[in-house]
Amino acid sequence: MLLISLLFLVFLLSFPLVIPKPSCSVVLCREGTICKMINEQPKCVPVSRGTCWAGGYIHYRTFDGWVYDFHGNCTYTVAKTCRDAAGLPSFHVMVKSENSGNTQVFYIGSVTVQVDGVTVTAARAEAGFVLCGLCGNYNGDPSDDFRTPDGDLAPSVTALEKSWAVEDEDQFCWHDCIGGCRPCDPSITKKYKEEALCGLITKVSDGPFSQCHSKVDPTVYLDNCAYDLCHNEGYRKALCEALKAYVDACQLEGVRIGEWRQLARCREYRFVSCPATCVDQSAPSSCQEPCVESCQCKDGFMLSQGKCIPKSSCGCQFEGHPYAPNESFWVDEACGTRCICNATTRQVECVAATCKHLERCGLVNGVRGCYPSSYATCSVTRNLHYATFDGQRYDFQGTCRYQLTALCKKAEGLVDFEVYFQENNTSPLQIKVYQTKLKISNQFPGKVLVSFSNCL
CATH class of the missing domain: 1.10.150 (DNA polymerase; domain 1)
Known part of the structure; x- marks a missing residue:
């Protein structure tokens, strides 16, 4: 039996091991996509690509090619997923239309994109009707692109606009030219x-x-x-x-x-498709994309999060995220490891750490860190009624300059700051923090005056 096993092993070793190459023949793609070999690997890609655009003052073209003009200045849904579809990410794209005083002229003031729980303010459906909004449903038929959220066909562009308006803080917007839209001669x-x-x-x-x-x-x-x-x-x-x-x-x-x-006679731009960024500084030399018009950073600067910054300010990359030089951050959900981007080496250095007493580990505005367990407010009203952090209330009619609060004992991890108050002063409230002086002035209501001074 041992001899037979050895002979069988010798027989196997006499033939090279053949590993089958990846192939689309063993890949099952969902409806609306097909398998293609990309970099010698099978990938499911959309059967087609659709583009909806809005431009000028304001013209729309739907995914299916329907073209119309737009005269509203509210916030509208341009495109969103209208129902769940396997493999399609849920998203919502909204635009805020504005006008510059001329009620005949409108333009896009801002675009808001919501996807995967993230909001930023800048796949074809299996059978259509998964997408909806001012861009239509992308089912290949432009004749039904004027459908409202109820599924009815809007009788006019104005009716379509109203149906896809999104509630926001602007309560006085309108959906058509005031007094009627004047045609051009x-x-x-x-x-x-x-x-x-x-x-x-x-x-x-x-x-x-x-x-x-x-x-x-x-x-x-x-x-x-x-x-x-x-x-x-x-x-x-x-x-x-x-x-x-x-x-x-x-x-x-x-x-x-x-x-x-x-x-x-238009302003000239440079042509670039893959600008040098802090993530990939050699992108222009290896770019395979067709050239497009774009602004480009000057020599010695890199593109980072939409801004041109000095190459020396690029910082570090850690787990796919960029960090500024000397920026510190927590890498685990329990705030047990704190890292810092070394400005000299551009490498991330991590050490074990914990939150301080009266702090808790949490996520605030998407940033994990150690935050105070509780907050308190000290207030002074217009009639000089005071309330301390601990709730003690008193009245005080002095007109000198007084310290409302400050960090009286320096402590590691606490930011040094000072807050002063003086009644009957043009700048009744003055704040000093991070070597910066802030003033709330009666002369400039609704504004904060900033001065990079070292003294008040």
């Missing part, structure tokens, strides 16, 4: 569609965008451009933004656009 529209202006979009002979016409229909962009210039009285920035909207659409389809800003 045909003669003015014709003027703005000339080749020297919006006509650059549709110019065929030596036109900067001609190579994109077969990919992206320029007609809608031409009409939007003329509309924006008409209602902005030929404002050059409106022209540049309208042309840039067509450039973005072309680049999204992989079309490279040549120089156009000089022809249109």
Whole structure:
């Protein structure tokens, strides 16, 4: 028996071990996605990609290609998941429309994105109707893009706007032009569609965008451009933004656009797709993405969280998160390990630590740390009624400068600060913290005056 086993082992060893290569043949993708080999690995990717955009003053194009103009200045749902769908993350995109005093002209003031419990203020459905909002439902049929949250077809753009309005602090917004939206005079529209202006979009002979016409229909962009210039009285920035909207659409389809800003007398930008960041400083040299117009940091600066900072301020990377030089943070839920980004080595150094007495480990505004177990308030009213941290109340009519509170005994971990109060003073409340002086002044109601002074 032992001899047979050894012979069988020799037989096996005489043939090389063949490991089957990963293949899409053994991968089952959910509906709406197909398997493709990416970096020699099978991946489920969407069958199609849809884009909804809003631009100019304000024009919308839904996922399915329906185009309409917009004249409201409230907060609206642009797109969100309307029901649970396996594998699709729940998200909600809202825009706040604003106007600059001209009730005929509106623009996007801000965009809010909510996804995975995170709110930031900047997959195709299996059978449609998983997405909903002003961008439509992305089911391939533009004729039903005007559906309201109730599922009915809105009879007008204004009715559609109202149905997707989101309640916010602005209680006096409106959904249409006050007094009615004035159409542009045909003669003015014709003027703005000339080749020297919006006509650059549709110019065929030596036109900067001609190579994109077969990919992206320029007609809608031409009409939007003329509309924006008409209602902005030929404002050059409106022209540049309208042309840039067509450039973005072309680049999204992989079309490279040549120089156009000089022809249109628009501010020039540098072309970059993968800017150097603190996370990847060599990104520009290995970038495979097509070039797009963008602002770029100057030499010696890196992009970090949307801002250009000196390369020396990049700090550290730890478990996928960036940290500023000398920034400290806790790495476990129990606040048992505290780390710091070494500004010199740009390496994270960690040591065992615990919260102090009367502190508890917790998460505040997404930041884990040791926070006070309790809080207290000391107050002074307009009529000079005082209330101490412990609830003692008294009246005091003095007019000198008094110390309301301060850190009387220096202690590790406690920030040194001082708060002073003086009645009948132009700056009755003065605060000193982190070598910075703050004043609450009667001369500037609703504002805080800041001075980087070392003395009060």
